[in-house]
Amino acid sequence: MNTAELKERTSIRINKSLLERMKAKAKAGNRSFSNLVETILYKFESTEDEGLMSEEEFFDKIDASRKGIEEGRFVEVRNKEELHQYLDSL
Structure with missing residues (x-):
């Protein structure tokens, strides 16, 4: 019995410079672009x-x-980050 998850092909539109940076990161990490994107999505999830x-x-x-x-x-908070730090301290 095959326990591997089925993969689905999909298409997305993203900024060209972002795509180039992501492909470079994938290559530097010796992984496929698809694997990098999937890893990022799992971490986000x-x-x-x-x-x-x-x-x-x-x-x-x-x-x-x-x-x-x-x-x-x-x-006194001057920006969003300081506000979050204060609220987290309560």
Whole structure:
């Protein structure tokens, strides 16, 4: 019995310079372009939900922030990265 997953051929349109860079990375890694793309997609699939939070967690963080402001504790954030760092610290 063959336990290998079936592969499906597909076609995508991507920026030419990105395609060239990806092909160069595949060649440098001694792998096929298809293998590189598949590996990237598997990594994306396994990590895409890690950064997401539930609605309840989101509102809990907002409530914690409001409470801190009311108590005179607040942090100035200047960009999105600093905002995420602050929210993660709550």
